[in-house]
Amino acid sequence: MRRSQKNKAGLFLAGMFCALFSASAQNTFKYAATIPKTDSAGFYKISLQPALVAKSNADLSDIRLVNQKGYFVPYIMADNLPQPANEKFMVFPGVGVASKTDTGTSYVIENRESLPVNMLWVKLRNTAVKRNVNISGSDDLQRWFAIEEDVPLQQAGLNSRGAYLQSLSFPASNYRYLKLLVNDKNKAPLKFLEAGIYTEQSVSKSYFEVPDARVSQKDSNKVTYIDIRLNDNYLVNKIELTITAPKYYRRDVAIYQMDKQDRIPVSNAELFPGKSNSLLFAAKGNELELQIDNGDNLPLSIKNIRVFQADQFIVSYLDAGQSYKILTGDKKAPAPDYDLKFFIDSIHQRIPEISHTAVIKNTTYQIHTTIIKKDNGMIIWIAIIAALLLLILLTWKMVTEVNNKTGKA
Structure with a gap:
């Protein structure tokens, strides 16, 4: 032959x-959405609408970008892009040093101004190992509440500086203390050097309102119960309350995610005049419950309640005039591992933003x-x-x- x-x-x-x-x-x-053809080739930020995210896994691990030939196209999450050099970096002081626990290595930092943060930059000693980290928050160093779990830590790139930065994205939170717990039980710990935020990009700048939220309120036994029902498993990052009375108030509010008959604690916050009364957290489901502690006071007069998802993006290189689509809806799909993550320095900070069409089967x-x-x-x-x-x-x-x-x- x-x-x-x-x-x-x-x-x-x-x-x-x-x-x-x-x-x-x-x-x-199970689901797909089409991306409009672009006039020129290059990197694009593709906005993921609430209807698409609602069909996806909580960590968006089942998002896939496919070209017209049927092949998967590499992408990265927009939060992993490097920060502009002219932005101010604010270091969060460590509370003690990284310590070894029964479950892994913990690193606790203090957000003294209680800024709403949805991205943390962590400086680590160079390492070639793979680890996952759980992020939790607290206001008193006693009670800790989950924010994000199983966030992968990247390996160090090829550099001789001895340390590297990695961004950790999570739902916007304003806890005073943040704890990073690395899942490295029975393994050598990682070395944390510092952590902080870039002040101009620490908070999501845009939100999409979740449609058709059905709200009901019940006042009982010094507590106001607010039930929020959604028509799909939407990702919720913010709830805005418009409070008209009384003039002076300060109330604790607990947020729960309803799972069948169970109430899963999500976050705690305070409501008081002069504040936007925007509750920042992360929950993915079709029902939430707010419990407002009124004490001996009359219930709050709440005029309106709105539900929002923080804008989510993926970044990918798209060819001009080519058809692409986004696939999602596979509960068993692991997060993809693309080489593009090693070339984020090649992506300009200001790139065009596009979106997708309606989600279909x-x-x-x-x-x-x-x-x-x-x-x-x-x-x-x-x-x-x-x-x-x-x-x-x-x-x-x-x-x-x-x-x-x-x-x-």
């Missing part, structure tokens, strides 16, 4: 397996599930058997060719 024929056959097999893998992977996502997923239910995966097995037969045929031709040459010799 000629070398060119072997190469063509090998390329055919590789292409067939890649096509099978790509198609099979796409078939696991992924037709390939519907076809896939119908076929699987009907034929028990027969088509996939047929493809595998066909590939094996082709390999056997190629091997037989190679052996025959070698035998013929040996006989002639």
